[in-house]
Amino acid sequence: MSIWLAIPGLGGSGPAHWQSHWSRALPQVRRVVQRDWDAPSRRDWVSTLDAAVRGSHGEVVLIAHSLGCALVAHWARQHTGRVRGALLVAPADVDSAAHTPEVVRGFAPMPLQALPFPSIVVASEDDPYVSMARARQFAEAWGSRFASIGAAGHINADSGLGNWPDGLALLESLRAPTHDEGVVNTL
Template sequence: MTTCLVIPGLGGSGPTHWQSHWARALPQVRRVVQDDWDAPQRKAWVATLAAAVDSCRDDVVLIAHSLGCALVAHWARQHGGRVRGALLVAPADVDSPAHTPAEVRGFAPMPLRPLPFASIVVASRNDPYVPMARARQFADCWGSRFEDIGDAGHINADAGLGNWPDGLALLDTLCAAALTD
């Protein structure tokens, strides 16, 4: 059995976000809950993610959105363990004051080293928090497969994705590849 950990970004992915849909609908999905969704602190968030992964008895797949992608990149520098893969959706460019709010600057600089597990970066052409070229750079540096899903904004609730079946298909693909290695 595999445990999937949903890792929201700034604000915590509200009830209509695809991450929340997945956490409610899929028994293998659990949400990583941070103490303060609106004032993220990198050290505290990394510790919370580490504790969540450590609490899992089975292999783990991470499902991160926005600032959650930067969190995974920071966490992976010192950890790894049973994590077999990560779906990294709409990574926020924490290095860019032009694209992201000041609250995320504590996650800069974005780690640009290969991740120690399989991963897919999913990006939108009109995401206000990361230009497509920068999202592709993250994927290249992390050793991730890159998925351009066209114009889907920040790939969040405002994009009207509901439970985002195309994202579930990507998660299934990631799990199939990561768990057979």
């Protein structure tokens, strides 16, 4: 059985967030817990993620949200471990002062190298933290499939997704033996 590591962004994912629903409902989900959710340090967060991957038995699937997507991109530049794939949801544009707060600027510049594992970038048309064009640019640079879910805000608790079954379906498609590249407009 693979381990699914839920990687929240700035502030962590509260109890109504889909990552929290998955953590409670699915025994294979483990949350990566950062020391400080509100004043993120790229070095500390990368180290924490690396320890979580190394401490997991078997293959690992990364499930990142917002700043967690930038974290995965930074981590993947130096580490790979046994990562089977990554679901990268609502990547925060850490390079943009217009879209993200100053506290995340330590994660800039956003790495734009291909990821060494299959991945899917999931974006919303009205996400205040990243434009659709920028989310597509991340997907292309990372070699990720791209999935637009329409207007769903930041794809967080405020989006009202609950346990987000469509997100689980995307995750299952990532874990399938074959991984088709390209753009997916779904959900």
